[in-house]
Amino acid sequence: MKMPSTGKSWEDVREILIERGLGDAKWRDGKTAVYVFNAGPEVAEVQHHAYSLYMSENGLGPIAFPSLAQMEREVIEMALSILHGPEGATGAMTSGGTDSITMAIKTARDYARATKSLSGTANIVLPQSAHPAFDKAAHLMDIEVRRIALKEDGSYEADPAAMGDACDTQTIMMVGSAPNFPHGVIDPIEDLGEVAASKDVWLHTDACVGGYFAPFARMNGVSVPPFDFEVTAVHSISADLHKYGYAAKGASTVLFRSEELYRHMPFNMREWSGAPMLTPTLAGTRPGGAISAAWAVMNVLGVEGYREKQGLVCTARERAEAGIKALGFEVLGNPVLGLIAFRHPGHDNFAIYSEMYRKGWFTSITTQPPSLHLMLSPKHAEVIDDYIADLGECAEIVAAGEQGAKVEARYS
Numbered sequence: 515m516k517m518p519s520t521g522k523s524w525e526d527v528r529e530i531l532i533e534r535g536l537g538d539a540k541w542r543d544g545k546t547a548v549y550v551f552n553a554g555p556e557v558a559e560v561q562h563h564a565y566s567l568y569m570s571e572n573g574l575g576p577i578a579f580p581s582l583a584q585m586e587r588e589v590i591e592m593a594l595s596i597l598h599g600p601e602g603a604t605g606a607m608t609s610g611g612t613d614s615i616t617m618a619i620k621t622a623r624d625y626a627r628a629t630k631s632l633s634g635t636a637n638i639v640l641p642q643s644a645h646p647a648f649d650k651a652a653h654l655m656d657i658e659v660r661r662i663a664l665k666e667d668g669s670y671e672a673d674p675a676a677m678g679d680a681c682d683t684q685t686i687m688m689v690g691s692a693p694n695f696p697h698g699v700i701d702p703i704e705d706l707g708e709v710a711a712s713k714d715v716w717l718h719t720d721a722c723v724g725g726y727f728a729p730f731a732r733m734n735g736v737s738v739p740p741f742d743f744e745v746t747a748v749h750s751i752s753a754d755l756h757k758y759g760y761a762a763k764g765a766s767t768v769l770f771r772s773e774e775l776y777r778h779m780p781f782n783m784r785e786w787s788g789a790p791m792l793t794p795t796l797a798g799t800r801p802g803g804a805i806s807a808a809w810a811v812m813n814v815l816g817v818e819g820y821r822e823k824q825g826l827v828c829t830a831r832e833r834a835e836a837g838i839k840a841l842g843f844e845v846l847g848n849p850v851l852g853l854i855a856f857r858h859p860g861h862d863n864f865a866i867y868s869e870m871y872r873k874g875w876f877t878s879i880t881t882q883p884p885s886l887h888l889m890l891s892p893k894h895a896e897v898i899d900d901y902i903a904d905l906g907e908c909a910e911i912v913a914a915g916e917q918g919a920k921v922e923a924r925y926s
């Protein structure tokens with residue numbers, strides 16, 4: 515496509531935009547359980563209007579836009595208030611989980627450089643289930659990644675002892691997830707904390723997908739193990755607002771136990787031709803809308819609103835779990851939030867996934883072991899029974915195909 519020499523009317527362009535989306539995943543119907551968090555039309559309205567109000571403002575300029583600086587500060591305070599932030603804890607908003615994780619690693623590295631004698635290549639120690647954002651950030655910063663196998667007890671949890679054994683004098687960070695993405699399982703952060711403390715290593719909790727979920731699930735009576743600053747060894751936390759915080763996309767938080775740790779994050783550049791530039795995170799320009807939308811959704815929902823939404827998600831997951839098991843599938847580990855992975859022990863799980871896709875369900879997969887994967891939203895409470903019914907049909911289709919293939923093999 516070349517840039518048009520004369521422009522079209524907005525009405526025409528708008529039509530094209532809407533038409534282009536017709537082939538996309540049907541997330542508004544609840545048939546998508548990855549990428550999108552559907553908390554209903556009221557929350558979508560708030561995102562939309564709050565984003566528009568600060569769409570042109572720039573978080574790069576806190577003096578020009580004290581409104582955004584105040585909103586960001588309050589978002590961080592609200593985050594710390596639900597994640598056991600101790601006195602003096604602080605943080606910043608970023609563009610997403612990858613940004614938060616990158617900045618946490620950068621901060622841990624610079625902290626280690628300032629407080630320890632690092633020689634040669636630094637390393638980070640992760641469970642096999644940790645998000646690829648750690649590898650991307652490590653690649654950018656020439657840091658070695660040590661991915662350690664999960665426990666072999668079927669829990670799909672990080673193995674603290676094995677991770678401790680992988681640490682050495684060059685280790686700048688150990689990681690646990692709350693929960694991990696592939697299995698939706700919360701790592702034993704307290705045990706990781708003991709190991710990290712004994713090795714004097716920075717512990718990061720990746721609560722990108724659970725940070726704005728787990729505290730409310732716990733208030734609703736779900737048994738959630740300690741994972742946040744309540745665990746004293748946890749130095750930093752990543753928690754995404756644009757996931758279960760139900761904010762507009764482009765919003766996450768990276769949080770630190772103290773100002774002393776945080777201090778190693780901002781980048782302060784004075785030696786160039788322009789004005790001195792101090793940036794707390796990876797971004798230069800920071801979209802004001804992402805900040806205002808997150809702030810607005812948090813204030814519209816409040817603790818009560820989040821409890822209600824996350825209650826719906828947990829209900830959907832429980833119903834999914836019961837239906838899945840009744841069909842002969844097994845659930846991996848013990849997921850207690852909104853993510854769940856499951857597999858059929860007798861059939862080709864990716865073939866079942868393909869059949870579900872053909873029926874219009876767009877979800878993710880887990881590869882270790884081959885499984886189907888759901889990341890549920892409040893909307894799914896309305897459609898989970900349809901999903902289970904389709905899953906039953908798809909499993910039968912695949913089973914019949916496998917039976918046919920066996921018969922064919924016997925007679926050919």
Ligand SMILES: *Cc1c(COP(=O)(O)O)cnc(C)c1O
Pocket residue numbers: 609610611612613645647691693694695720721722723754766
């Ligand atoms: C989503 C996710 C990330 C990365 O977040 P993005 O916003 O996609 O960059 C990191 N860790 C976990 C556990 C996640 O679920």
